[in-house]
Amino acid sequence: MKVEKLRTYYFTRHGVVKAVDNVTFEIYKGETLGLVGESGCGKSTLGFSIIKLVPPPGRIVDGKIIFEGKNLVEASEDEMRKIRGKKIAMVFQDPMTSLNPLMRIGDHIVELILTHEKVTKEKALEKAEKLLDELGISRERINDYPHQFSGGMRQRVMIGLALALNPDLVIADEPTTALDVIVEAQILNLMKKLKENYNLTLILITHNIGIVAEMADKIGVMYAGKLVEFSESLPLFENPLHPYTEALLEAVPNIKLSEQTLKWIPGSPPNLLNPIKGCRFAPRCKYAKKICSEKEPELIEIEKGRFVACHLRK
Amino acid sequence: MEETEKPKGILVWPIVKLASLTKKGWPGWTVLIGLIIVISIVIMTILAPYISPYDPNALNTGPIFGPPCPAHPFGTNHLGQDMFSRVLWGGSTMLQVALLSVLICFAVGVPIGLFSSYIGGNLDKVISLIMDSIYAFPGLILAIAIAVMLGRGVVNMALSIAVIYIPSYFRIVRSQVLTIKEMTYVEAARAIGAKKRTILARYILPNVIPSIVTVATINFADAVLTAAGLTFLGWGVEVDVPDWGWDLYYGRQYLPSRAWWIIFFPGLMIILLALGFTFIGEGLSEILNPRLREGE
C-alpha cells in the first residue's frame, strides 16, 4: 500500500487542525509498520484515513492512498464498505467500549462473516468457534455478552474480529494502551503468533516505542502531523537520524540501570491549528539552526530505505 | 430633562436586551420569535375591545356559517357571530388562566420545594411521595375533577391547572437544591451561623431561578393547552365568555356544516400561543444548559 502526500484536516469552530499534513510512505505485504509519536501527532488520524473512517469534522483533503491498485481516497462509501472488515481491518484502542453491549460475542463474529461472505449460518458459526480457539477463548463462551469478559479477552475478540476474514491489511490503533502490562504482553504475543500464521500486513499505531521495538519491521515516526523519519527498525534504534527520534529513544528509562536521570523533551507540544513556519520540531530541537525555523524540511531518502525530514541530514 | 429621558430609557433597554439575544445563535432566535408571538397575542387581546369590529357575543352580525369575506375576514359561526372578533377576544381567558396558574405554582411549589429539600429527612420523603403521585397522574383528568367540583370560571380553572403543575416546580427546585446544598460556599455560610432562611434566600434561590423560569415557560404552554381542553369539554370558562376553546366545542358539534373557518382560526391561535411559549422555553433551556455539539 502506498500513501502519497496525504492530508487530513479537521475543520473545527476554532480553525483548521492539520492532523495529517503531507505524509508519504509505502508498506509491503507481510510487513509490520510501527507508527509512533506522542499524543496528538496525527498517527491515529492517519490510521482512520486509510480505512476512511475519519470522524467529522475531519476529512481527507488531498493525496492518494493506493491499495491493491485502487486509490482509496476516491473510492465511494459503498466500495469502502466492502473493503472494510474483509480487506482492511482495524483493531481499536478501548476494548471496553468497542463491542456492542447487547450482542453476544459469537453473534459479533457470525454477523461479520455473513456480511462479507456467502456462507450458511452453520458454517459461519463453525468458523467463529475455530476463531475463538485460536484466540485462546473457551468455546463455551461463544454465547456470552461483552460485559462478562475482561478487558484483555475483549481485546482478543476485537483482534479476532479483525482477522476473521483474513484481511490484507490490519490497522491496530493503540491496541494495548488500555490494558495493564501483563495482559499487554499476552496480547502482543497473540498478535505475533497470528502475524506469523497468517502472514499479516500490520500497521501498529502506538506511542509506546517498546512495543514497536518488539513487533515492527519498519518504523515511521510522526510529529505534528508530519512524518519525520521512516526506516527499518533495527537501523533506527541503532542510529536514529531525526533529532526527535533520538530524543524519544533517550527518554525511555532503562530498567537495568539502578540510577539514572530521566530525560525528557523540553518545550511544549506543537500547535496543529497554526503550525509554525519551518520545521515543526525546531523549537524543541537541541541541534536547531537558523534554516530550521525558515524552511520546512522534506522527507528525503538518505540511505537505502531510510527516510528523514531534517535539514541537518542532507 | 428627566421626563423626556425616562420613557426612552424604558423602551430602549428591553429592545437592546432582546437584540442581544440574537447574538446567541439559534436559541436566541428561538426565544426572540417566541417572545414576539406571545407579546403580539397579548397586545391583540388587550386591544381587542378597541379594534374588534363586532361584539364577539353579538348574534346575527352576518349570515349563519358565512364563509370568510371582506366584512367577516374569518367568517361567521352557527349563531352568526363574527369569528374575527371572537378570535381577537378569545385569548383573554387562556392568558389569564395561564398567568394565574403559573403564579400560584410559583407561590406554592417553589417554597415547598425549597423547604422540603433543604430540611430533608422524613418530611421531605413524604412530600416527595405526594408530589410524585400527583405528577404521575394524568393531568387533564385531575383538572377536570377539580374544575367540575369548583365550577366554571377563570380562577377555578387556574386552580385546577396549578395543582397539576406544582409537582413540576417542586421537583426541579428540589433537584437543584440538593445539588447546591452540598456545595462548599453553602457549607461556609452554615459554618458562620447563617439562618436557614438567609441561606435559602441568598444562596440557593438565585441559582435555582434559571431552571424555574424554564419550567414556567413550558408550564405556560401546557396551561394554555389544558385550559383549551377544559373549555372544549365544557368545564372551563363560563358559557358567555368568548374563548377559542368554546369555538372548537361548537365547531365539533357543527362538523357537517363544512364551515372549516369556525375551527381553523381559533385552533390556529391556540397553536400559535402554545408554540410561542414553547419556543421561549426551548430557547431559554438551551441558553441556560447548552447541549454539547458533535465533532468539536
Place this chain on the structure above:
Amino acid sequence: MTLRTYIITRVLLTIPMVLFLLTTVFVVIRVLPGDPVLLHFEKRADPQVIEEFRHKLGLDKPIWEQYIDYLAGLLRLDFGKSMQDFSPVAQQIFSAFPATLELAIFSMLVAVGVGIFLGVEAARSYNTPKDHAIRVFGIVTYAIPVFFLGIVLQMVFGIMLGWLPTGGRTYPGMEPQGAYITLPGVGTIHLATGLYTIDSILEGNPAKLIQALRYLCLPSITLGLVLSGIFVRLTRNNMLETLRMDFITAAKARGLKERVIIYGYALKNSFLPILTMMGLQFATLLSGAVLTETTFSWPGLGRYIFTRIGFRDYTAIQGAITVFAILVAAVSLVVDILYAYLDPRIRL
C-alpha cells in the same frame, strides 16, 4: 440489588402511592365541594327525595365510614352505584375500558412508530435541513391541541373527502363477538377481549376487522401524532449520543451495512429510554384519550367520564377516576420492572 429485591421494593412503594391517590380522589369528589348529592340535584329537588337518594347510595353515613366503604369496595371491585340509575359503576367501567385500551395501544403504536422513524432519520441526517425540519415537527406537534387535530382530520377525511368515519368504534351491527370454543367436559367458553381488532380475528371475520381498523384510524392517528413529538426528540437525542460511541465506529470498520448499524446497533442500544418514556407518557395518553374519545364519540372511559360529568353523576365520576389512578400506578410499576429486567447489565 438483585432483581427480586428491586421488584419487591418497588411494589411496596406503590402501595402508599396508590393509597394517596385514592384518598385524593375521595377528598376531591366527596369532601371538596361539600355535598355531591346537592350538586347532583343542583339544589332543586325536595328534601325527602334527596334523603332517600343519599341513603340508597350510602352517602348519608359519616365521612370516615364512607372512606372505608370506598376502599373496601375497591377490593371487591365495587366502584359504587351510578347516581343516574343506581346500576353498578363497575360494570359500566369494565365495558368501556377495552375501548380505551384499544385506542391507547394503537395510538402508542403510531406515536412510537412515527417517533422512532423520524428520530432515526433526523439523527442520520444530522444538521441538515431535513434534521431541522423534523425537529421543528417534533416541537409543533406537541403544541397542537389534540382535539383540534381530531376535528380537523374529521373534517378533512371524514366530511370533505368521505374516506374515513368520523365517530364510533365500528359500523353498526359489525361488532365482533369473539370466539366460542367448545371444550369437552367443560362446555362452551366465550373468548373475547373487548378489543375489536383482536375479537374480529378470533371470530375469523375479516370484514369486521377492516371496519374496526377503519374506525380506529383517525382517533389513533390524532392521539398518536400529538404524542409522537416527544418520541422524535428522544430517539434523535439518544441515537446521536449512541452513534458517537466506539462500538459504532468499530462496527463500521467491519464493513457492516448502514441499516444494520442504525437499527441493530444504535437503535437497540437506545431503546430502553424509549420504553421508559412509553410508560411515562401513559398518563398523558390517558389525558389525551379523554379529549380524543370525546371528539370521536369513542365509547371508552374518557368519554364515559365526560358524559357522566354532563349528568352530574358524581359517584360514577369518582369510580372512573379511581380506575385511572390505579391504571397509572400499575403501568408505572410494570415499566420500572420491565426496565430492570431488560437491561442485561442489571439482570446478570
